[in-house]
Amino acid sequence: MTETTFDLRAFAHGLPKAELHLHLEGTLEPELKFELAARNGIELAEKTVDEVKATYNFTDLTSFLAVYYPAMEVLQTADDFFDLAWAYLQRAAAEGVVHAEMFFDPQAHTSRGVPFENVITGYHRAAEKAPELGISADLILCFLRDFSADSAAETLAQALPYKEWIIGVGLDSDERDNPPSKFASVFAAARDAGLRLTMHCDIDQIGSIDNIRTVIEDIGVDRIDHGTNIVEDDSLVELVKEKGLGLTCCPVSNSFVTEQMKSDEIVGLLRRGVRVMLNSDDPAYFGAYVGDNYVALAEQANLTPRDLVQLATNSFEASWLSDERRAEYIASVEKFAASHGI
Ligand code: HPA
Ligand code: ZN
Numbered sequence: 001m002t003e004t005t006f007d008l009r010a011f012a013h014g015l016p017k018a019e020l021h022l023h024l025e026g027t028l029e030p031e032l033k034f035e036l037a038a039r040n041g042i043e044l045a046e047k048t049v050d051e052v053k054a055t056y057n058f059t060d061l062t063s064f065l066a067v068y069y070p071a072m073e074v075l076q077t078a079d080d081f082f083d084l085a086w087a088y089l090q091r092a093a094a095e096g097v098v099h100a101e102m103f104f105d106p107q108a109h110t111s112r113g114v115p116f117e118n119v120i121t122g123y124h125r126a127a128e129k130a131p132e133l134g135i136s137a138d139l140i141l142c143f144l145r146d147f148s149a150d151s152a153a154e155t156l157a158q159a160l161p162y163k164e165w166i167i168g169v170g171l172d173s174d175e176r177d178n179p180p181s182k183f184a185s186v187f188a189a190a191r192d193a194g195l196r197l198t199m200h201c202d203i204d205q206i207g208s209i210d211n212i213r214t215v216i217e218d219i220g221v222d223r224i225d226h227g228t229n230i231v232e233d234d235s236l237v238e239l240v241k242e243k244g245l246g247l248t249c250c251p252v253s254n255s256f257v258t259e260q261m262k263s264d265e266i267v268g269l270l271r272r273g274v275r276v277m278l279n280s281d282d283p284a285y286f287g288a289y290v291g292d293n294y295v296a297l298a299e300q301a302n303l304t305p306r307d308l309v310q311l312a313t314n315s316f317e318a319s320w321l322s323d324e325r326r327a328e329y330i331a332s333v334e335k336f337a338a339s340h341g342i
Contacts, residue, residue, distance in 0.1 A: 252293050
């Protein structure tokens with residue numbers, strides 16, 4: 001990236017890409033939080049955007065989640081969920097996202113007394129409207145792993161009447177003491193219902209390697225969220241390659257919940273032919289939407305424009321699009337690259 005004529009930001013933002021690791025609740029910007037609080041008659045402790053941002057002192061996943069969940073109190077009606085998702089889709093479209101598979105956390109709302117229906121109808125309305133922005137969007141229902149397996153099963157039962165609006169299920173929240181095996185039966189039921197499976201394997205967790213092996217061999221996931229700890233075990237790298245599993249990496253998020261972006265791990269896996277790609281995770285909290293994640297990693301690791309093209313291609317390869325649409329998007333990536341002489 002030393003050529004002065006190459007505009008990294010414009011290239012990274014313009015590159016057609018899929019976003020596969022994005023928590024809708026993690027897109028709640030302070031401005032929208034104030035708007036929703038006023039609409040719902042909620043008094044917030046923080047009075048200004050700066051005061052809200054001053055609470056963003058994250059040193060690890062747990063300290064992030066301690067800020068993330070309480071902020072959701074402003075989300076109550078279907079319109080609130082719609083507004084949140086629609087604001088995200090507009091920003092994503094402006095950064096080159098042409099397809100988004102978006103996580104949402106129903107238990108973070110139903111546990112506060114918000115009906116499941118408000119959550120799903122609001123988010124679905126936004127996903128359905130995404131083509132107005134020239135993009136497509138799907139929803140992935142995540143279970144909270146620090147809640148019980150029974151609660152996850154209850155949530156799946158609530159979701160099944162809306163199955164056509166959901167492409168898959170995921171697993172997020174605090175991994176510590178909540179291994180993937182805890183959710184084996186609910187994931188099997190989701191698979192039987194025709195849903196795709198993914199699970200978070202967060203960075204540098206106790207038991208990361210064992211958990212990653214479990215999600216591949218026992219749960220049978222179609223994709224892994226984060227998961228870059230596989231670099232510690234060559235046989236896992238080979239297994240991930242053999243199965244063609246995508247790893248949804250989030251470099252800027254990594255730099256908040258660990259001490260670094262994990263660029264060596266991400267780029268090392270890219271060079272070894274693993275299907276890694278870049279995503280934003282919780283962009284309102286980590287200050288970078290997906291285009292800026294491409295820029296950040298490119299600057300940190302001195303990536304070439306071809307590397308960025310490969311990452312964008314991987315985002316479609318690892319997506320849950322039809323083969324036909326996947327091929328169209330990959331062709332559009334090459335076309336974009338060619339138009340830049342890459
Ligand atoms: N990991 C676990 N839980 C989460 C995350 C994450 O990256 N983002 C939002 N909830
Ligand atoms: Zn995540």
